[in-house]
Amino acid sequence: MSRTGMRLKMPLSAPVCRAGGGSRPGRNGVSGFAMKIVFIQLDPIIRAGIVSLSACVKKAGHQADLLIVSEEKNLIEKLKSMSPDLVGFPLVSGMHEQTMAIAEKIKSETHALTIFGGPHATFYPEEIIRHEAADIVCLGEGEEALVELLDSMSRGKNYLDTRNMWFKNGGKIVRNALRPFNEDLDALPLQDRSIYYKYELLRRQPSKDFVFTRGCPYRCSFCFNSHFRELYGGQGKFVRRPGVGRVIDEIVAVRDNYGLESVMIMDDLFIADAEWLGRFVREYKKRVNLPFQCEVRADLVTENIIGELKEAGCTAVAVGVESGVERIRNEVLKKNLGDEKIISACKAITKAGILLKTYNMVAIPGETLADAFKTVEFNIRLNTDYAWCSVLRIYPGTPLAHEAVRMGLLDENFSLKDFGNSYLLSGTPLKLKNKREILNLQRFFPLAVKFPALFPLIKRLIKLPPNRVFDIIFQATYAFLTISTTKIGLKNFFTLGLKTKNALKT
Template sequence: MKVLLVYKHTVSIERLAIACLSAALKEKGNEVRLAIVDIMSREAILEMVREYRPAVIGYTAMTGEHDDLAALNREFKAFHEFFAVFGGPHATFFPGFIEEDGIDAVCTGEGDVVFPELCRRLEAGEDYWLTPTFEVKRDGEVFKNEKAHLVDDLDTLPFPDRELLYQADPQFLRNSTKFFMATRGCPYKCSYCFNVNYNKEYKGKGKAVRTRSPEHFIREIEETKNKYLLEHVSMVDDLFILKPRWWLEEFAKLYKERINLPWDCTVRANAVREEDIIMLKESGLRFVWMGVESGDEEAANNILDRAMSNQHLIDAADILRRNGVGLYTLNILGLPVDNPFESDLKTLDLNIRIKPTYGGTSILYPYPGSPIERYVKAQGFLKDDPTSFPETYKRSSMLDFKSEMDRRRIENLHKIFGLIVNFPILRPAAHFLSGLPLAGFYRAVYYLWYGYVYKIKLQPMNWRREGLYFIGLFFRMMKKS
């Protein structure tokens, strides 16, 4: 069966979920192509559908991308008959998305097994509308099927189909960093994250957190290194370090012996152990991503459900600094509290104390169906259901604050936060600078400083090979945000 997979944009990060689905589909004998909307002209995308004539078109959509992809789907439907499947976070957690005109099915969970099964049933004329994990429209009725069991042994799945990504966007071939995932799932219950609902919906359907064997994981990295340009490895597990000691020991040994490249990963502060960091640094660990969320402990623990003290964060940062491991902190501004800007300044001060290589920020995004969405509505920070959703949490807040000056200060602090963290001499002026009407200028400062720290200090790039791409990416992100 011919399948066309579609997603909106890349922003220099490989969409591993798409690559995994393609590998699973091809393993079952399907033919797969990929269209990336933002790097193709509209006519080129339409021509691809006319020429390829897929029987199934599968879209993955994050919140904010879904409207454009749904509109594109309707455009395809106007001239070609096919079965339209949507997946990804928005389709999974936004109630009623299946009712959108032109959508035939929604995958509400893990798709490696069930998506190929849906395609098989469609091709064989079997009861496709009863495929587990799917909501399916048929003859005016919506069938909402139970979740299939999660794949327990991830070693049984094929490696992600990177060739599909690189054919669709050849720039990925020239990017020296490639992305890998050893573990699926997260056991924590942060209120802004989809994992809370995801784990509830899969209760009784297998282990939420599953990890590949070190050997299987290393073989994927090794195969990628032998086949493509690879100079830096980025681990995109929700929490890479949250593994048994024996796993980390075996991984570090194999990685040093067979890969021996700098790498980065995610950590959680209360899981950072000095002996692990020393061992992983010896294998090539260059920097880590660590969630701070908020320096306002009351908001962090009672609203965001961080379940961790600021001292945990300080102690973890000290361990990393002592051992020469870079630190990229992840912070959330614009919280639903009485004095949100003052709360954000506490986050700024905590980061100045922690001294990360880069203090990264997002503006709180109450994703549909998340616990934080329910909270902001209950507290009056989101008075009406949104009629549209922004594609990015890097520009503005969706919340209703007391004044427009509060909004301006929060959104501006988001842009200059990283710069102030690295140059604390600016801290006394934070209140004044955040109140200035310089949103466009601050956006440019934000992306330039982020690019400098990330692509020069943390993960140095090859300017001759990648420079033009990342300069172009700067302008794309300015336009997007």
């Protein structure tokens, strides 16, 4: 063990041995050292990928843990005391630069072997693997790849051919191909949320998030899924869903072990399979029987489905509207969703007495100020209870990014940093007419929909220069609507918000 308390990084072409010895059976009874990975992330948000990776690592006989930067007073010393063989960093676009800065500091002070994964690492692996803090990059879904890597390390085997992994090796980069998708999600162990719920801030949240489905059959131009599908090149089934029993087991495990008052189902395809949904609502009512909120795609909604959701305890449904202008929604964003489908779906939701949320965006390529106004007006027409609106963040490499560059609205060498690092109060590098007014409108959007009588005044206010008062109005409206439509509570809301904000400043 080094003077820093960490195991020194071994050359990637050589076997890695755990300092101090002490072997125990590995997966399938094969002897080997139990390796340890510690994940590092900035903000106090539970990431579905990490809880699945941790579960698989532990099932294979290795060890996994997590440190959240915003929750640790002395991150480096805490990490040293854990003596990991591998330090993992989930990379989310928009927060990747702050994460890389933390990784660089950890690297310089501990000489740890590092691995990077997550959406940003998957889509921009060349950028990450060339960073001085990076030793390994994991692309795509990493459960099988990470276990294989740790098994090889523990047995002293060469692991440079591990699929889904890129390695630095002697000044060269080894780029391995992706393995096919894992089509049997039921075969994965139940998520390991213990690494997150050791933090009281997360454990005490009365409402907890769940994601079931992987992949998406739709090809929205602003979404990463179309690019993700292309990366795999048809290797395995892209859209996958676990069985109803497995999903209910996940929820029950969280309820019984950590407490749960309401469930947030963050899954766009939740109602896509009517037969699966029918089984789910029956089992949910029988085994869980707690209030829940969910997300839906409007053209999948029927009155019967909404009735089933209501009967099972659904209190709120979120619908992706994106733009109130059908042409922009379908021709630019490729949502393939007409106005009448959205109107019909929202009518069924509100008729059932379920709270209606909508997701919207402004600063879309080709959008005018009049178009943005129509998005507000469309939400008013829908009788939206909570209209969320964000400034569109365009990710390099997506179809929408290529189109924006072609239209001359974005520089070819643009980067995510041009949008700022706030998901609530973003800017945009798009060369839009009336950009100032459009960005100001985003700050007032939920207020304008909730109180339509204020909309004429808001149209005048947005002509003023951007200012802190507008930001405060947005934050206050966001806080009020979030607290009033969820069980998060005032204290938890502001604590999570403050810690996330501070993490972005890291």
